[in-house]
Amino acid sequence: MLFTEHFSHYNWDKEQRSIYAKTEQDVLGALNRQTRGYEDFKALISPAAIPFLEQMAQLSQQETQKRFGKTIQLYAPLYLSNECQNICTYCGFSLDNKIPRKTLTAVELLQEIAAIKDMGYQHVLLVTGEAQQQVGMDYFKRMLPFIKNHFAHIAMEVQPLDEEDYITLRKLGVHTILVYQETYHQEDYKLHHPKGKKSNFNYRLETPDRIGRAGIHKIGLGALLGLDDWRTDSAFTALHLQYLEKHYWQSKFSISFPRLRPHVGGLEPKTVINDAELVQLICAWRIFNRDVELSMSTRESKTFRDHIVKLGITSISAGSKTNPGGYAVEPQSLEQFEIDDNRSPAEIAAMIKAAGYDPVWKDWDPALQFV
Amino acid sequence: MTQPLKIANRTFQSRLFTGTGKFSSTTVMEDALLASGSELVTVALKRVEHQQGANDGLLESLNHPQIHLLPNTSGVRTAKEAIYAAELAREALETNWLKLEIHPDPKYLMPDPIETLRAAEELVKLGFIVLPYCHADPVLCKHLEAVGVAAVMPLGAPIGSNQGLTTCAMLEIIIQQSSIPVVIDAGIGKPSHAAQAMEMGADAVLINTALATAPDPTMMAIAFKQAVEAGRIAYESGLSPIINNASASSPLTSFLNTL
Numbered sequence: 001m002l003f004t005e006h007f008s009h010y011n012w013d014k015e016q017r018s019i020y021a022k023t024e025q026d027v028l029g030a031l032n033r034q035t036r037g038y039e040d041f042k043a044l045i046s047p048a049a050i051p052f053l054e055q056m057a058q059l060s061q062q063e064t065q066k067r068f069g070k071t072i073q074l075y076a077p078l079y080l081s082n083e084c085q086n087i088c089t090y091c092g093f094s095l096d097n098k099i100p101r102k103t104l105t106a107v108e109l110l111q112e113i114a115a116i117k118d119m120g121y122q123h124v125l126l127v128t129g130e131a132q133q134q135v136g137m138d139y140f141k142r143m144l145p146f147i148k149n150h151f152a153h154i155a156m157e158v159q160p161l162d163e164e165d166y167i168t169l170r171k172l173g174v175h176t177i178l179v180y181q182e183t184y185h186q187e188d189y190k191l192h193h194p195k196g197k198k199s200n201f202n203y204r205l206e207t208p209d210r211i212g213r214a215g216i217h218k219i220g221l222g223a224l225l226g227l228d229d230w231r232t233d234s235a236f237t238a239l240h241l242q243y244l245e246k247h248y249w250q251s252k253f254s255i256s257f258p259r260l261r262p263h264v265g266g267l268e269p270k271t272v273i274n275d276a277e278l279v280q281l282i283c284a285w286r287i288f289n290r291d292v293e294l295s296m297s298t299r300e301s302k303t304f305r306d307h308i309v310k311l312g313i314t315s316i317s318a319g320s321k322t323n324p325g326g327y328a329v330e331p332q333s334l335e336q337f338e339i340d341d342n343r344s345p346a347e348i349a350a351m352i353k354a355a356g357y358d359p360v361w362k363d364w365d366p367a368l369q370f371v
Numbered sequence: 372m373t374q375p376l377k378i379a380n381r382t383f384q385s386r387l388f389t390g391t392g393k394f395s396s397t398t399v400m401e402d403a404l405l406a407s408g409s410e411l412v413t414v415a416l417k418r419v420e421h422q423q424g425a426n427d428g429l430l431e432s433l434n435h436p437q438i439h440l441l442p443n444t445s446g447v448r449t450a451k452e453a454i455y456a457a458e459l460a461r462e463a464l465e466t467n468w469l470k471l472e473i474h475p476d477p478k479y480l481m482p483d484p485i486e487t488l489r490a491a492e493e494l495v496k497l498g499f500i501v502l503p504y505c506h507a508d509p510v511l512c513k514h515l516e517a518v519g520v521a522a523v524m525p526l527g528a529p530i531g532s533n534q535g536l537t538t539c540a541m542l543e544i545i546i547q548q549s550s551i552p553v554v555i556d557a558g559i560g561k562p563s564h565a566a567q568a569m570e571m572g573a574d575a576v577l578i579n580t581a582l583a584t585a586p587d588p589t590m591m592a593i594a595f596k597q598a599v600e601a602g603r604i605a606y607e608s609g610l611s612p613i614i615n616n617a618s619a620s621s622p623l624t625s626f627l628n629t630l
Binding site: 066068069152249362 | 392393394395396397416417418419420421444446447448452455456459475476477478531533580583584
């Protein structure tokens with residue numbers, strides 16, 4: 001069975017209504033239970049849980065420290081290309097945006113790697129748009145050997161691929177694959193992805209299954225918060241995670257929280273998730289699932305990130321550049337999304353230490369991944 | 372005051388083994404480990420900077436004459452991967468001691484009994500001093516012993532859970548049957564759990580989460596040190612038996628004496 005089948009038993013509107021109908025009693029039940037399920041998660045992200053935010057934060061901190069200790073993992077995104085054949089209404093790399101396109105050559109890649117390593121990074125997240133010709137498997141196969149020798153941990157956030165491709169990537173040293181569903185609202189998904197391979201909702205929805213079957217160590221999920229109702233999308237993400245944990249019990253999982261914010265000329269979010277709600281969501285995830293890794297990017301502000309490291313997050317990026325060549329080759333080119341927290345990795349590490357946590361630069365070793 | 376513990380060719384005065392994960396800083400970790408008196412400290416290979424020229428603050432903070440390193444293979448999923456990682460750990464940390472951990476399940480980190488036995492047998496042949504992390508399975512522990520591991524490390528409860536000795540009944544059998552040291556690893560959440568393990572006759576305990584995530588790891592290290600010592604003294608000196616029934620003041624059979 002694939003997730004698409006499991007998913008077909010659920011109805012967006014019904015789930016949405018049920019989240020908004022959750023009561024104080026449901027929230028108290030969720031907070032007090034030892035083992036929590038999907039309905040508890042819905043209660044914790046519901047408007048009814050907002051008055052319990054402090055209690056949720058305390059519980060989330062406790063659970064996180066118990067499982068992950070007082071540590072925060074650091075990683076850097078490395079954008080390989082901004083070529084993209086998709087139209088995504090919210091993305092800077094969308095095909096219909098007339099921006100200069102660039103794909104790193106091997107020499108440029110090595111320059112970027114050197115710049116990232118100089119900042120102290122051992123964990124890297126490779127990012128591309130979706131352009132099979134320029135940045136398909138051939139490109140990855142050529143570039144990964146260069147990257148592998150320089151980092152302890154390689155994650156990828158690229159277009160959905162076939163199972164065999166994921167097996168190949170694993171053999172080339174890739175440890176983690178992130179693929180965000182963007183939204184679980186099937187009709188709205190089509191509106192936001194009118195063209196390109198990405199318009200196939202089911203192919204994307206089954207991607208984590210293909211990643212799991214390929215034996216990838218860690219699978220990252222997420223919804224673009226605000227593209228649709230963030231609560232309902234988060235509930236479906238939880239449903240997805242529950243399914244995946246049962247089927248791919250040898251994989252770890254991580255959740256990210258990209259949020260769409262109103263900005264001039266950009267796509268208006270359908271719902272805006274404010275700071276308090278994002279805290280609620282992060283804490284709800286931790287209370288729901290003690291083991292899932294929760295990741296925070298530099299999209300968020302300095303103040304928000306300073307506080308959120310204590311509330312359930314387990315990994316963050318710092319000093320990020322979201323344009324190919326942004327670290328060394330072509331620092332001035334256009335970014336995929338605007339960075340809010342511009343502090344250097346050293347400054348972020350100091351912030352983590354001041355919060356009473358150990359910034360962890362290395363938490364994997366290629367030697368552990370025998371293929 | 373208590374008998375020293377011998378594992379393979381090494382003698383330990385302290386029966387409290389410790390881990391290095393989850394601490395808020397290497398300084399906090401160093402202070403706590405020194406306070407614990409621990410002489411065997413496990414380090415995950417995945418956290419060690421072993422590339423040429425790399426500066427490893429973690430290893431530097433463990434550089435004390437009384438501390439012996441016990442590299443572990445945390446992260447591997449198969450025997451093959453464990454053996455590969457072990458070879459690298461031996462070279463990088465310059466010791467042939469190894470805590471063998473194979474957990475294909477990243478959620479509960481449950482040790483894989485089949486792969487662990489397979490890897491242990493091979494690693495012993497390759498000259499490693501192997502201490503396998505395993506389930507509290509008495510038969511598995513005997514099998515591990517038979518392939519030549521130096522000690523067994525059965526779990527008290529799921530790792531990091533602080534639940535205490537939930538596998539108590541099985542641990543008692545393991546301790547009773549084992550002719551190599553038994554180190555209770557995982558699940559020990561408070562000093563009283565450690566004391567209980569030692570009273571039962573465990574040769575040592577390994578503590579990590581309960582120290583690293585305590586509000587004051589150094590004070591907690593002292594508490595564990597004392598608990599382990601107290602439990603061991605109690606074991607060596609002999610506990611009084613538990614009496615389940617009170618002795619009746621009017622025995623039912625005393626009339627026999629009058630006959």
